[in-house]
Amino acid sequence: MYRDSDLQNIFQVPITYCQLDVNVEQMAKECFEYYNEYDKEELIKSNVGGFHSGSLNLFHKKSKVFKSFFKQLDVEVKRYQAHIKCPKIKGLDSSWFIINNYKDYNAVHTHPQSVISGVFYVKVPEKSGELEFFHPVTDYLDMYWPQKNITEYNSWNSPVWRIPIKEGKLILFPSWLKHGVQPNLNKTESRISLSFNYN
Secondary structure: OOOHHHOOOOOOOOOEEEEOOOOHHHHHHHHHHHHHHOOOOOOOOOEEOOEEOOOOOOHHHHOHHHHHHHHHHHHHHHHHHHHHOOOOOOOEEEEEEEEEOOOOEEEEEOOOOOOEEEEEEEEOOOOOOOEEEEOOOHHHHHHHOOHHHOOOOOOOOOOEEEEOOOOOEEEEEEOOOOEEEOOOOOOOOOEEEEEEEEO
16 A cells, blocks of 8 residues: 555646635625626626626726625735746736526636636525536546546546535636536526636
């Protein structure tokens, strides 16, 4: 049996998460107000169903709760960047929110032309799905290490890593990492998330 000293993890993927001190009830309220009053034409990006807002870069300056969120976000992103030593960033490039209703989800995607991306969960009802990250070489992993031959999953052999979500949770990750969100299976309540890119 290998000792810990015999193994070295290389090419690691840095993902971090924390809770922010944000009034998510007020933020959810303002997201619904934005949906009803500001953005009549939804965007189709990674969302399958649901509503994808336009850029929040100007909108959040008018809102105390969004202003507080982005101030805290900047601190966490700079801390993350300094720790993992990824390319330096100039600042926030884009931000948006998504409202997913029953069976709506986000397909697997990346965030091109960005360095650090992330998501903040505003409203998370029961059975509204989890965030999924996909191994950077998923195709090769399945070719050489078929899943049917795996008896116990861990961080070395898993093609998918799921992270439970909850309201107020911030998750940061490299923009090149493939990810998606499971369908919201709550028939009566929406899941609201706010995503962003830094470069």
